[in-house]
Ligand SMILES: [Mg+2]
């Protein structure tokens with residue numbers, strides 16, 4: 804229920820790799836700024852979300868930190884650059900630096916980063932969306948009660964079979980009509 808007559812706060816949660824920037828082939832990880840290429844339509848989608856009053860919040864697994872392939876400082880610097888490229892419109896960026904074997908509470912499909920964001924921004928999940936390109940995105944999105952959007956690409960057909968998103972899209976432009 805809305806409190807004090809205030810509107811519920813909604814978020815468009817975005818995965819990073821494969822949603823904001825081009826996906827690396829499976830098993831490879833983006834570790835350098837030169838590899839970071841914005842996907843077509845992402846700026847338009849973020850503008851649309853901001854116009855509609857959503858918080859825009861990135862939720863990303865970055866296990867290459869724990870693997871020692873990239874430093875945490877480098878990931879933060881790539882994330883800062885990403886926000887600049889997007890016109891500084893991101894409200895927050897949450898990343899998990901761990902691997903599966905670290906057994907943390909934040910690595911997707913665990914919901915830790917969403918719960919942290921909900922606490923920080925007082926977000927109502929039922930009015931929120933999570934847009935990702937993996938079953939690891941759809942599963943926590945559904946578990947917390949967000950609507951989930953799966954962005955299909957040439958790499959992730961098998962992952963789509965492992966989950967049941969509310970919406971499946973082939974371009975970011977399509978997401979503008981859903982949110
Ligand atoms: Mg991804």
Ligand SMILES: [Zn+2]
Pocket residue numbers: 899900901907908909910
């Ligand atoms: Zn973690």
